[in-house]
């Protein structure tokens with residue numbers, strides 16, 4: 004096989020040109036006298052790949068070492084054909100170069116993606132929302148990996164649960180991200196723990212989903228319940244902890260959602276996650292100058308308290324019960340039951356029980372030398388939600404409305 008050097012050398016000494024009335028891309032190769040490696044590679048390509056000009060195959064016998072293309076003559080005399088002779092032309096399908104470049108790029112990217120920062124033993128990571136779900140699992144995984152983990156939990160039960168593990172490298176504190184004094188108290192505690200080292204990782208994971216449902220059923224207070232935790236809480240925690248992260252030139256890992264890219268339901272959830280994406284993007288660009296890296300985690304659907312159907316359905320019933328009779332009539336008396344059934348059906352298909360798919364992304368964001376800006380976790384995120392988010396609005400709207408029932412008085 005030709006070496007990487009040979010290929011890059013060839014690319015440097017080649018010129019790309021479109022030729023032929025069939026709209027085919029071909030590449031004339033200049034073989035400069037003394038150009039190292041070019042001859043070896045062109046011989047290799049000639050022997051293995053389709054080499055043609057305007058659909059006319061050029062065989063190895065048509066070429067000789069030291070041949071070169073006189074472009075001027077070629078342009079003037081032979082626009083749509085090629086005569087072998089004293090100045091033969093070697094052409095190789097452009098796709099060969101593109102494929103080779105793509106393969107090289109993939110190898111380089113994989114190699115870069117696997118590089119890790121060195122010693123993590125002295126690195127501190129603070130995680131919010133560690134009572135259950137991803138936050139709880141991540142805290143335990145990072146301890147096993149050697150990090151010093153500081154966990155924020157909403158409840159005393161959560162704090163006790165984590166501290167019962169009796170690990171000196173895992174400590175927990177009460178934290179409500181909607182309460183400024185609670186955030187400041189946690190920041191002071193973290194400052195005392197990390198000292199001059201600063202905070203290597205801040206993982207903004209705390210979140211809630213309900214109230215979630217049809218937009219018309221919401222009141223402003225419903226939006227605020229979710230926005231206060233998922234977006235405003237995340238922003239306040241970030242701004243309060245930023246000096247500690249700056250000191251360590253560390254990372255901020257913000258848990259958004261695939262629903263931050265495409266809004267599936269009314270309520271504050273999708274809105275808040277879209278806000279997390281936007282906040283993180285500006286934060287990443289602004290803080291790169293100080294060596295801080297910002298990563299966004301975009302999980303699909305996973306089986307945790309956030310997607311617990313019982314909680315979501317109880318809250319939907321509350322929203323339904325407080326609707327005015329006219330609004331309820333426009334949806335039809337059976338609408339709520341049909342809505343819940345449709346929701347159960349899609350959640351059962353979509354929800355993944357393997358939470359480690361998400362924590363592996365969070366872990367990568369904390370240990371990789373070159374963390375990614377965005378991590379999509381879960382098959383549904385990669386194969387369904389992300390492609391859907393790039394589709395024309397009419398098409399994505401059509402597909403999403405298929406998932407839910409139509410109101411009784413629908414005019415469509």
Ligand SMILES: NC(=O)c1ccc[n+]([C@@H]2O[C@H](COP(=O)([O-])OP(=O)(O)OC[C@H]3O[C@@H](n4cnc5c(N)ncnc54)[C@H](OP(=O)(O)O)[C@@H]3O)[C@@H](O)[C@H]2O)c1
Pocket residue numbers: 131132133134135136137138156157158161178179180181208209210211212232236258259260261301302303304305306307308309310
């Ligand atoms: N599960 C999914 O399918 C999914 C998909 C995309 C994104 N996410 C996001 O992933 C993150 C973690 O959620 P999860 O799925 O692991 O669900 P989870 O088990 O409910 O975790 C959320 C955690 O946040 C805590 N929390 C709620 N309100 C808080 C507050 N005001 N202050 C501090 N902590 C608070 C919860 O505490 P309590 O348990 O005590 O309420 C809980 O520990 C959330 O941001 C969520 O939006 C989840």
